[in-house]
Amino acid sequence: MALLIQKYGGSSIPTPARIRAVARHIAASHREGHDVVVVMSAMGGVTDQLLAQARDISTAPAARELDALLATGEQASNALTAMALRDLGVEARSLTGWQAGILTSPDHGRAAVTDVRPHRVRDALDHGVIPLVTGFQGAEPGDADITTLGRGGSDTTAVALAAALEADACEIYTDVAGVYTADPKVVPEARPLARLTHRHMYEMAAGGAKVLALPSVEHARQHGVTLHIRSSYDDSPGTVVSGTVSGAEYWGPGPRVIAVTHDPHGTRTSLPGPLGPTATALLSIVTPAPAFAGPTRPYAHPWHTARQGAFPEEGIATASLVGSGLCAHPETAATLDGALTRAGIAYAPLTVTDTRITVMCHPAALDDTVRVLHAAFLTATPEPPVARRGGRLAVRS
Numbered sequence: 001m002a003l004l005i006q007k008y009g010g011s012s013i014p015t016p017a018r019i020r021a022v023a024r025h026i027a028a029s030h031r032e033g034h035d036v037v038v039v040m041s042a043m044g045g046v047t048d049q050l051l052a053q054a055r056d057i058s059t060a061p062a063a064r065e066l067d068a069l070l071a072t073g074e075q076a077s078n079a080l081t082a083m084a085l086r087d088l089g090v091e092a093r094s095l096t097g098w099q100a101g102i103l104t105s106p107d108h109g110r111a112a113v114t115d116v117r118p119h120r121v122r123d124a125l126d127h128g129v130i131p132l133v134t135g136f137q138g139a140e141p142g143d144a145d146i147t148t149l150g151r152g153g154s155d156t157t158a159v160a161l162a163a164a165l166e167a168d169a170c171e172i173y174t175d176v177a178g179v180y181t182a183d184p185k186v187v188p189e190a191r192p193l194a195r196l197t198h199r200h201m202y203e204m205a206a207g208g209a210k211v212l213a214l215p216s217v218e219h220a221r222q223h224g225v226t227l228h229i230r231s232s233y234d235d236s237p238g239t240v241v242s243g244t245v246s247g248a249e250y251w252g253p254g255p256r257v258i259a260v261t262h263d264p265h266g267t268r269t270s271l272p273g274p275l276g277p278t279a280t281a282l283l284s285i286v287t288p289a290p291a292f293a294g295p296t297r298p299y300a301h302p303w304h305t306a307r308q309g310a311f312p313e314e315g316i317a318t319a320s321l322v323g324s325g326l327c328a329h330p331e332t333a334a335t336l337d338g339a340l341t342r343a344g345i346a347y348a349p350l351t352v353t354d355t356r357i358t359v360m361c362h363p364a365a366l367d368d369t370v371r372v373l374h375a376a377f378l379t380a381t382p383e384p385p386v387a388r389r390g391g392r393l394a395v396r397s
């Protein structure tokens with residue numbers, strides 16, 4: 001018997017039928033004898049609809065009220081799932097973030113979890129009742145105003161509860177079979193990774209991978225929470241994210257590219273002020289890193305010279321290689337440059353570290369950039385090891 005956190009993302013519950021399917025899965029875990037704490041996201045698309053409604057009403061909605069509004073998406077899906085569980089003959093109790101003791105900083109829209117006091121969650125478990133906690137929200141300790149944790153914040157709720165309750169497993173259910181070598185919607189031959197370190201998962205999230213919210217990965221790393229990302233639609237083994245990963249097939253000799261991630265608005269967050277001029281200025285200060293002195297040509301990137309002053313309104317996209325030893329081995333940069341140059345893709349390096357190389361490109365060229373990089377670095381590597389089907393994994397690493 002184990003204590004499991006099971007978080008269900010919005011893509012797992014787009015319809016009432018899917019809420020019932022998820023409830024059956026939760027009930028099955030409960031009947032196997034496990035203590036299950038459920039964390040629900042809003043039904044797919046609901047948070048975006050609420051945001052659109054706010055914009056219809058007000059050009060500048062107050063942050064406090066926006067949080068009060070957005071929090072209702074998770075409250076609805078949470079209560080609906082509790083109803084579905086009770087219909088299956090399982091006692092269940094929906095709790096809001098604050099009822100579950102999720103305390104946060106007062107930063108509306110991007111609050112950080114500062115403390116978890118899950119008395120009511122424990123009380124439900126002690127009585128054989130399944131507690132369901134609304135993801136993505138908590139309250140600030142001062143006047144208990146509702147706060148939200150930023151987009152994708154239900155992941156952080158799940159990790160925070162896993163750490164506070166010292167859960168045996170933190171399962172993040174989604175609509176794909178784990179974390180992939182690239183977004184499978186862009187790269188059809190991308191494949192799920194059996195395991196990842198927190199560090200690599202962090203770099204992937206920072207590089208735009210949407211599968212886990214960035215703060216949740218940092219929280220998991222700090223508290224040693226092992227995550228198991230898996231599909232709520234089938235029994236595929238999923239991806240285990242933990243503190244350390246051993247094995248030559250993971251680290252390999254020389255540089256090791258593990259994944260290609262992308263972000264259509266990659267530089268938006270790092271650019272204050274109006275995008276056009278700032279982006280131009282940013283590009284002009286991007287200097288070739290030593291690792292980029294590849295044999296093909298110096299990194300006087302064509303995009304910089306050819307398109308100066310003509311940056312797209314929507315910002316600059318980024319694509320990233322995530323892996324290890326990327327700086328230490330200049331052949332990574334040479335391969336990247338060769339592949340993008342042969343494909344005629346203009347780009348400029350933005351970040352070069354040992355675990356991530358991020359390049360900027362035109363948003364219209366982003367999908368091609370990702371496909372070219374995936375083909376250059378990941379198509380030829382052997383299949384990664386596959387996790388045990390249906391296995392449960394310890395939360396502490």
Ligand code: ASP
Nearest residue numbers: 041047136151152153154
């Ligand atoms: N519903 C929120 C969002 O769409 C939080 C989440 O899904 O984790 O961002």
Ligand code: MG
Nearest residue numbers: 009152210211
């Ligand atoms: Mg998510």
